[in-house]
Amino acid sequence: MSKVSIAVLGASGYTGADLVRLALSHPNIEIAALSANAKAGQSMAEVWPHFAMFPALPRLVKAEDVDLAGVDVVFGCLPHAASAELLSGISGPRIVDLSADFRLKDAATYADWYGNAHPAPDLLPGALYGLTEFARDDLPGADIVACPGCYPTAVLLGLLPLMDLISPERITVNALSGVSGAGRSLKEANLFAEVAEAVAPYAIGRHRHMPEIEQELSLRAASPVMISFTPHLIPMNRGELVTMIVETAHPVADLRAALDKRYAAEAFVHLLPEGVGPATRMVRGSNHVVLNVFADRIPGRVIVIVAIDNLVKGSSGQAIQNMNVMLGLPETAGLSAAPLFP
Template sequence: MPHPIVFDTQPGMTKPIRIAVLGASGYTGADLVRLALTHPNIEIAALSANSKAGLTMAEIWPHFAPYPGLPRLITSEAVDYASIDAVFGCLPHAASASLLSTLAGPKIIDLSADFRLKDSATYADWYGGAHPAPALLPGAIYGLTEYARDSLPGAALVACPGCYPTAVLLALLPLMAANAIGPDRITINAISGVSGSGRSLKEANLFPEIAEAVAPYAVGRHRHMPEMEQELSAAANQPVILSFTPHLVPMNRGELVTCIVETTRPVADLRAILQARYAAEPFVHLLPEGTPPATRMVRGSNHAVLNVFADRVPGRAIVIAAIDNLVKGSSGQAIQNFNLMFGLPETTGLQAAPLFP
């Protein structure tokens, strides 16, 4: 039987941290495995995919062929959780909370939507059913790493933000907290690569449907809207309601959000606020003045790039951010949170530069 993949640990670590990845057959789970493979403190001890149980990762993901030591896929119920230090939940909403709420012992980093919203009634409204584990919501840390850093060490349950909220909140939270933008009339147009809609077969995702085309979806009611409003409202100390329209574009990965906001201060002040907030951040970067963010700047990496521009309409600004939806918008941010939960430098395993071209 192949041995689990494990690399030499960093100095000071006595043994590797054993992880399980639930839902390893999806895009998010597979990208998490890809990143975990070169993390110096991780041992990939278990991989689950109920519909693919019994297969190897290479049998469903050919790019893992050079790694025959990866554990064979099993059902999530078959994982020996008593031997696991951390569980990455890459399962669909509802299914994730139903399973993870039964675990005791491992730290949980959940990449589904199940623990992001603090209000179970809001969850029921947007996700079409009662929350499977409402008692866990108050204790879940909302894992936008740059804003949750002080709460992550020792945390037991971390909810990783959605990909769109990650980009939007990195762009707007500092400005909202500084009262540099108003809480009303925020309009966000976003684009995402097709991987953002998951790996399950969908007619709308077939090549003839998406090639040479751009299409909006979930118009007026995308499930990430209450998540963005929750965090922006907390920063503003008053309710924030925004308009958000996502679009699917014919690329594999990448995400860009264009946020049109009402300003209370000059655009130069907005830029100074963003510069001061992110100057010391390893993964969030304000671009030179006048340079628009692009998905090619961050592809395959845990980096985010952003910038702010004056609108031709007085009293309005345009804030743009780009991330890789599968890395900073999902699995990379999950590992960034994992690092801080276990007392590791948060950049560990995430130092890869963006892939270009």
């Protein structure tokens, strides 16, 4: 396939805009349609000044007015519930959804954590959980791909290769995320004066990404897994760092060997040299992941640390990576840019 026609639903949000940014450098993508209900009729440059030099981008329309004729892939960058309700009515194009609507396999679990009945429960069994490095074999046959959340992406990449070596009963995750992870809508808690010079935990003990992480870890462990998870908002635009404390009877060298074996051939996931701590500045603006494992001073414990860009590998970059694999394109197409530094 030489050219892929895409539509981006929800292009006025951070994930939608970053997907457009990445798509512009993809050698196979043609952007056919962009939607944003509240901004319908405006150009992308009017909503996002950094697109001023791309006047040929389609103007924003309401999602229901998007012409899907000839569109190969629809990227859903909409809020949960709204995404499934709209995407469930689409037939023809393949769907890569960046919301939470198709990540959880159980509709009752979704209702419990998201506060409303699932809009399209009949589609859940056929939706593929798209953590690319672990879904690669199934992506070519998928019609609906659910992109993992940003926190689950980081946590699962760090822990899935280690589940045979660690105790699944004792997993503690402390996570830090930039403000863009909360979306672009106006919220008092995200005002500059509220977040600058401060770090604060939120959704303590009940973050919506917890059941998603537990679902995938449980599948890997073949038994129920529950985690302790505490996210924190930090005063930066983008980036995410997760620190995970796990218990094991194995030396840290065994865990490091497992990570090295699993990711040695991966284009985007990188085990750092021994003793080097992952940092968000190593991956900013890119689809790359850096991780490492360290011995704790408490016997039987190790510390696994992972850094990603929440808007790229944690969202739009992984969505394009999934599309590449779905369509038989080079997996790195449109995603080969080095991280931004400083």
